[in-house]
Amino acid sequence: MTVAASAGLGLLALLGGGFLGAASAADSTSPPETLPPVKVTGQAPDPDYKPTRSVTFTKTDTALKEIPASVTVVPAEVMKDQAMQSLADVIRYVPGTLAHQGEGNRDEFVFRGMNSAGNLYVDGIRDDAQVFRDLYNLERVEVLKGAAGMIFGRGAGGVLNRVTKKPLFENIAEASVTLGMHDQARGTVDLGGRASDSVAWRLNAAGETSESFRDGFQLNRFAVNPTLTWKPAAASALTLGYERVGDRRTADRGIPSQDGRPYDTDRSTFFGNADQSEAHSYVDGAYAIYDQDFRAFQLKNTFRITRYDKYYQNVFPTTTVPVNATDMASLSAYNNANKRTNTFNQTDFTGKALTGATAHTWLAGVELGHQDSDNKRNTGFFGPGPGTATVLVPASDPFAVATSFRANGTDADNRVKADIAAVYVQDQIALTPEWQILAGLRYDYFKTRFDDCRTTLTPSTTPTAATDLERTDKEFSPRIGLIWSPTKTSTYYISYSYSFLPSAETLGLTVLDKNTGLSSADFAPENAKNYEIGAHWDLTPALALSAAIFRLDRNNVRNADGNGGFVQTGQQRSQGFELGLQGNVLPFWQVYGGYAYLDAEITKATPAAGTLGHRPQLVPKNTLSLWNKVDITPAFAAGLGLIYQGSSYPNADNLVTLPSFTRADGALYYSFAGGKTRLALNVENLFDKKYFPTADANNNITVGAPRTARVTLNTTF
Numbered sequence: 001m002t003v004a005a006s007a008g009l010g011l012l013a014l015l016g017g018g019f020l021g022a023a024s025a026a027d028s029t030s031p032p033e034t035l036p037p038v039k040v041t042g043q044a045p046d047p048d049y050k051p052t053r054s055v056t057f058t059k060t061d062t063a064l065k066e067i068p069a070s071v072t073v074v075p076a077e078v079m080k081d082q083a084m085q086s087l088a089d090v091i092r093y094v095p096g097t098l099a100h101q102g103e104g105n106r107d108e109f110v111f112r113g114m115n116s117a118g119n120l121y122v123d124g125i126r127d128d129a130q131v132f133r134d135l136y137n138l139e140r141v142e143v144l145k146g147a148a149g150m151i152f153g154r155g156a157g158g159v160l161n162r163v164t165k166k167p168l169f170e171n172i173a174e175a176s177v178t179l180g181m182h183d184q185a186r187g188t189v190d191l192g193g194r195a196s197d198s199v200a201w202r203l204n205a206a207g208e209t210s211e212s213f214r215d216g217f218q219l220n221r222f223a224v225n226p227t228l229t230w231k232p233a234a235a236s237a238l239t240l241g242y243e244r245v246g247d248r249r250t251a252d253r254g255i256p257s258q259d260g261r262p263y264d265t266d267r268s269t270f271f272g273n274a275d276q277s278e279a280h281s282y283v284d285g286a287y288a289i290y291d292q293d294f295r296a297f298q299l300k301n302t303f304r305i306t307r308y309d310k311y312y313q314n315v316f317p318t319t320t321v322p323v324n325a326t327d328m329a330s331l332s333a334y335n336n337a338n339k340r341t342n343t344f345n346q347t348d349f350t351g352k353a354l355t356g357a358t359a360h361t362w363l364a365g366v367e368l369g370h371q372d373s374d375n376k377r378n379t380g381f382f383g384p385g386p387g388t389a390t391v392l393v394p395a396s397d398p399f400a401v402a403t404s405f406r407a408n409g410t411d412a413d414n415r416v417k418a419d420i421a422a423v424y425v426q427d428q429i430a431l432t433p434e435w436q437i438l439a440g441l442r443y444d445y446f447k448t449r450f451d452d453c454r455t456t457l458t459p460s461t462t463p464t465a466a467t468d469l470e471r472t473d474k475e476f477s478p479r480i481g482l483i484w485s486p487t488k489t490s491t492y493y494i495s496y497s498y499s500f501l502p503s504a505e506t507l508g509l510t511v512l513d514k515n516t517g518l519s520s521a522d523f524a525p526e527n528a529k530n531y532e533i534g535a536h537w538d539l540t541p542a543l544a545l546s547a548a549i550f551r552l553d554r555n556n557v558r559n560a561d562g563n564g565g566f567v568q569t570g571q572q573r574s575q576g577f578e579l580g581l582q583g584n585v586l587p588f589w590q591v592y593g594g595y596a597y598l599d600a601e602i603t604k605a606t607p608a609a610g611t612l613g614h615r616p617q618l619v620p621k622n623t624l625s626l627w628n629k630v631d632i633t634p635a636f637a638a639g640l641g642l643i644y645q646g647s648s649y650p651n652a653d654n655l656v657t658l659p660s661f662t663r664a665d666g667a668l669y670y671s672f673a674g675g676k677t678r679l680a681l682n683v684e685n686l687f688d689k690k691y692f693p694t695a696d697a698n699n700n701i702t703v704g705a706p707r708t709a710r711v712t713l714n715t716t717f
Helices: 003-029 076-081 087-091
Strands: 070-075 097-099 109-111 114-116 120-122 138-145 158-164 172-180 184-194 199-210 219-233 236-250 278-293 297-317 328-355 358-382 390-394 402-406 413-430 435-452 469-487 490-501 511-513 526-540 543-560 566-586 589-604 622-631 636-645 661-672 677-684 695-697 708-716
Touching: 070 076, 070 543, 070 566, 076 138, 076 622, 087 097, 087 138, 109 158, 328 402, 526 566
Parallel strands: 120 158
Antiparallel strands: 070 138, 097 109, 109 114, 138 158, 172 184, 172 708, 184 199, 199 219, 219 236, 236 278, 278 297, 297 328, 328 358, 328 390, 358 402, 358 413, 413 435, 435 469, 469 490, 490 526, 526 543, 543 566, 566 589, 589 622, 622 636, 636 661, 661 677, 677 708
């Protein structure tokens, strides 16, 4: 059993046998109502578009306007009204962020110009496996832009945290059915209630099957998440949950480029082989969350263990289509299997104290974790005999069959283990009613052991010697912010935050130069520093406007040295401005949206890297999103959304441009049965705009969906 598992189970046992026992003993001599009621983990969904509080980014219950950072919260109501299908849809309405293609097999995002597939969390616990996540059981999605090392540990430009639904000690009964174009059929259910005065339960489940406008694409997924909360006394609560999610889909890596732009082809054209491009993942997660109020302080212990089983295989375009009469496209193929287990335990102590006239809200915590990952890759070969690793096909008919998949030269075959330990402290200091300081410090220990399992290969390939590697990083992550609230409706702040990226941040180490033996284990962590000035205004009690000016530097970036090796001399800088607007303009008019201006540049690079002065991957200068929902009558409502994304580059070489685009979405709603049932028609891309929202590289460019309609029947009972 891992250190984190032992610590987590041991602490839960102590809590169950000691603290619960103490609470029961207290109950025998005093009535339960004398104990302060504990806040059950989670919170009721926001009834509108304007959330006001969060526990995610301070680990204390804090007003959003008192957090000295750019925080965007997407409530369940927004996701429901827009019929969002994925986290990529959610991100489109978060200023300063962009969805990365993720090679068509995973969620991946760019936060303020910093790419990350690992800065994903669920209920504050790391959830960094490269899989797709469903929205079926979410009450909100919270995104923090900027360095977030003090609370979350390793990372770069931001964090996405999913807050899941928990039992609420009230009856919950809701179901929905969605039917859409391309044979989409989806159903969800959300049930819950009070089993007794001390026990509540909740069950969320979903199932979906769908095709796509893309030739050969198939999607099938299911999810189920039962949870149970037990409150043995007024001051304690234990929540247990289990989640099983399966996702099987075609791995679609889009189209190649030609002459510096996406290749001019039909939106449906699949480059490669859809039948040989499949990604599937199965995720099993179990968790226990214990809350206890000890009057003078509160304790929260979260233990989560998650098993990820991921496999994907793809045949995909690899090079630019040349500008000539033949228009030949190059295809490659490979498959990759990954099995990972994440085990984490977080123990947080929070409380309030007074020192003279100064009020403190303090936090002290410990996180222990263990990650175990097995990874194996095989290259695809085309043609008879041993075959070739690439094949040329006509761009007008870009199809090929990979005849075999086998290990080739540098193909990965490894097992990686990582041990994580961290301690952190934070103080939110109210100096006066107008002035506050938030200061925190985290210390991380991150040790990775990389076991290379490669063996001698067949004579037709080039063998690569197995190399075991190890790396330990120890790092402090500070954060400090000054907050000024001159009125009850306005807040201004200035802040600094820091985070680091260990060489094995995504659980991988590799030899970089076979001649010198240089490996990624020889490099110190990269780091990110965020400087920010921001403001928050309550324009009305129901409408909030936020703004931030920031600079985010990513340092110690690895660059080629021109001699076959690498040096840590690179730097990437993102600076800009963000606006966020959400809430009710009028009682019948709800809005949600934001604007971001990002001036991103690679400010330090070697001549061999060839990227000095370039813009990083997938960083448009301007992005704008605005969703409006208007209640026309008590029964009828309408929605209209606009998304603008400026031009960007799919690669830091800046050789290919993704054109800017504006997309319009619309919706009509009809409520009946006393408001308990709603029929919604959502239309994405109303004007059938051809656009390219994201990419993985110059020749893996995602084609945006054409006009697509969905009808959803939602009812509560």
